[in-house]
Amino acid sequence: MFPQVRMRRLRQGKLQNLVRETTITADDLICPVFVDENIETPQEVPSMPGTYKLPVDYAADEAKEISDLGIPSIMIFGVPARKDESGSSAWGNNEVVQRAVRNIRNDISSRDMAIITDVCLCEYTTHGHCGVVDYDKEEILNDPTLPLLGKTAVSHAEAGADMVAPSGMMDGMVESIRSELDNNNFENIPIMSYAAKYFSAFYGPFRDAAESGYSFGDRSSYQMNPSNSNEAIREVELDIDEGADIVMVKPALPYLDILYRIKDELEMPTAAYNVSGEYAMIKAAAQNGWMDENKIIYESITSIKRAGADMILTYFAKDMAKLLK
Numbered sequence: 001m002f003p004q005v006r007m008r009r010l011r012q013g014k015l016q017n018l019v020r021e022t023t024i025t026a027d028d029l030i031c032p033v034f035v036d037e038n039i040e041t042p043q044e045v046p047s048m049p050g051t052y053k054l055p056v057d058y059a060a061d062e063a064k065e066i067s068d069l070g071i072p073s074i075m076i077f078g079v080p081a082r083k084d085e086s087g088s089s090a091w092g093n094n095e096v097v098q099r100a101v102r103n104i105r106n107d108i109s110s111r112d113m114a115i116i117t118d119v120c121l122c123e124y125t126t127h128g129h130c131g132v133v134d135y136d137k138e139e140i141l142n143d144p145t146l147p148l149l150g151k152t153a154v155s156h157a158e159a160g161a162d163m164v165a166p167s168g169m170m171d172g173m174v175e176s177i178r179s180e181l182d183n184n185n186f187e188n189i190p191i192m193s194y195a196a197k198y199f200s201a202f203y204g205p206f207r208d209a210a211e212s213g214y215s216f217g218d219r220s221s222y223q224m225n226p227s228n229s230n231e232a233i234r235e236v237e238l239d240i241d242e243g244a245d246i247v248m249v250k251p252a253l254p255y256l257d258i259l260y261r262i263k264d265e266l267e268m269p270t271a272a273y274n275v276s277g278e279y280a281m282i283k284a285a286a287q288n289g290w291m292d293e294n295k296i297i298y299e300s301i302t303s304i305k306r307a308g309a310d311m312i313l314t315y316f317a318k319d320m321a322k323l324l325k
């Protein structure tokens with residue numbers, strides 16, 4: 001009798017859920033939120049249909065809506081009213097992110113929301129790079145950037161952030177943030193490091209949203225070359241040694257091999273960032289009627305989890321949470 005093994009036996013409707021290997025819940029999702037000091041009403045990001053930048057005082061309502069969908073955490077990105085060469089609006093105590101975090105913290109209805117803040121300089125600097133710049137050499141300087149990231153992280157924690165997420169790919173950023181937090185009695189604030197962040201064209205639409213395009217050069221001297229995989233392991237190992245509590249791979253879908261290796265080899269709590277370009281492609285295809293948006297969302301998020309992500313940052317977080325209800 002052939003075939004003896006019939007894989008289709010377990011694919012019968014009633015039994016499928018018993019043998020499902022990957023399950024997503026809203027607990028796995030982190031919802032990005034853009035707050036912008038320059039606007040008075042929500043503004044849709046042109047290259048990210050369905051994603052809005054919000055005035056600072058909308059943050060609490062947004063957090064509540066996200067929380068009501070069962071999503072336990074948000075990641076805050078700020079667009080400041082003022083930019084300068086060093087990015088000082090990143091760390092002042094009354095700047096865009098700090099204000100948004102307080103806005104949420106002061107609102108009792110979103111008390112259970114875990115607030116994560118993106119720690120980087122690119123949205124706050126006139127040149128748009130993630131570090132201090134030497135204009136003569138057109139170089140992004142590593143070590144002078146580190147104390148600024150430390151200060152920024154502390155200011156976020158002071159405002160009430162539950163976790164900080166450095167995304168600038170500077171060497172030593174986790175260690176300097178860890179020691180600054182510790183020196184300021186924030187030894188219990190964890191660090192989610194964008195540890196394996198690639199130099200990716202998939203960030204294009206985000207730069208629309210966060211107004212973080214750069215004035216010269218590109219980010220290839222600090223973000224990783226998409227050709228490399230072993231290097232991601234080293235990056236993540238270093239961040240673990242420096243004190244990272246959660247490590248992130250970014251982007252997600254084109255880098256599932258990296259995600260798989262990192263989860264498999266390093267066994268850390270691992271996040272994946274389903275970035276703006278991944279979102280924009282799906283939205284564009286769906287708007288043209290070329291793909292079924294909800295099915296693509298479900299399949300994409302499932303694939304990212306299956307590859308090894310414990311948590312997924314995605315602009316589809318709210319849509320996904322609704323699909324799961």
Ligand code: PBG
Pocket residue numbers: 118120122130167168202203204205206207212219274275276277
């Ligand atoms: C800032 C930052 C970027 C993203 C998250 N944090 C942009 C970049 O590095 O250019 C990208 C997110 C996305 O594309 O969704 N350092």
